[in-house]
Amino acid sequence: xxxxxxxxxxxxxxxxxxxxxxxxxxxxxxxxxxxxxxxxxxxxxxxxxxxxxxxxxxxxxxxxxxxxxxxxxxxxxxxxxxxxxxxxxxxxxxxxxxxxxxxxxxxxxxxxxxxxxxxxxxxxxxxxxxxxxxxxxxxxxxxxxxxxxxxxxxxxxxxxxxxxxxxxxxxxxxxxxxxxxxxxxxxxxxxxxxxxxxxxxxxxxxxxxxxxxxxxxxxxxxxxxxxxxxxxxxxxxxxxxxxxxxxxxxxxxxxxxxxxxxxxxxxxxxxxxxxxxxxxxxxxxxxxxxxxxxxxxxxxxxxxxxxxxxxxxxxxxxxxxx
Numbered sequence: 001x002x003x004x005x006x007x008x009x010x011x012x013x014x015x016x017x018x019x020x021x022x023x024x025x026x027x028x029x030x031x032x033x034x035x036x037x038x039x040x041x042x043x044x045x046x047x048x049x050x051x052x053x054x055x056x057x058x059x060x061x062x063x064x065x066x067x068x069x070x071x072x073x074x075x076x077x078x079x080x081x082x083x084x085x086x087x088x089x090x091x092x093x094x095x096x097x098x099x100x101x102x103x104x105x106x107x108x109x110x111x112x113x114x115x116x117x118x119x120x121x122x123x124x125x126x127x128x129x130x131x132x133x134x135x136x137x138x139x140x141x142x143x144x145x146x147x148x149x150x151x152x153x154x155x156x157x158x159x160x161x162x163x164x165x166x167x168x169x170x171x172x173x174x175x176x177x178x179x180x181x182x183x184x185x186x187x188x189x190x191x192x193x194x195x196x197x198x199x200x201x202x203x204x205x206x207x208x209x210x211x212x213x214x215x216x217x218x219x220x221x222x223x224x225x226x227x228x229x230x231x232x233x234x235x236x237x238x239x240x241x242x243x244x245x246x247x248x249x250x251x252x253x254x255x256x257x258x259x260x261x262x263x264x265x266x267x268x269x270x271x272x273x274x275x276x277x278x279x280x281x282x283x284x285x286x287x288x289x290x291x292x293x294x295x296x297x298x299x300x301x302x303x304x305x306x307x308x309x310x311x312x313x314x315x316x317x318x319x320x321x322x
Contacts, residue, residue, distance in 0.1 A: 030295030188298025
């Protein structure tokens, strides 16, 4: 934790300052530079764990989007109770631990697992503090929580955090999301196909070189995602995207006259095939796994395909979705 407070963590920003990296963007989400505040608060895997702990009584403070670097850690630590400070330190440590695992190619730990670990560890530390001479091997003891920190409870993720809805039986659901970064002109694609039980059929990401706009990235991703899904299932497909403009263009009966007319026609042809395909607009939270994949493809110039559950860096997102 001292390394976080002194801004000494191996974030992308710090690596770039030491000429170890050429790009300071977060390699997990790709939405902004990875400083200490982003890595521990704003990156998706961090944000979801903050939300999960916020659904308990263990953590009352919420991350601020204006936090930068590491000054905020000492500030909020001084404003919470001793018991909550313990939980806060455990939360930040766990976030960095999970982040390191993802960065080094390990399977991401589901949010609910980290939530249970933190609460259990806090209870164990309080038990040792309150019963220093007890023989813990013989059994646990009653732990008294201070008035400033009621008894923590394990909660299911909130509706906002678990808003992905399984398709009805006999259908598949394809989530797609495109990514575009105007400063370097690169784009990315992400697609995830799951069945009515929530099982992962495939996950995919790709890089787009010089797409004209974010809308073009979304259209390319939709076309490629549907094409792949048609090869992996014989069932009807629900396609979900957070791009309202794309959905409106695809559903429009008017002849497309824009620069993207050829992409719109290709998607419409896929929808008019002998397979029932429904495309609809959903919130960003309902396709957050695709958002992670699209940014990974863009940031790492990566085109990859993972059948079944072989995509080991998004289980924390899938766990939050389901």
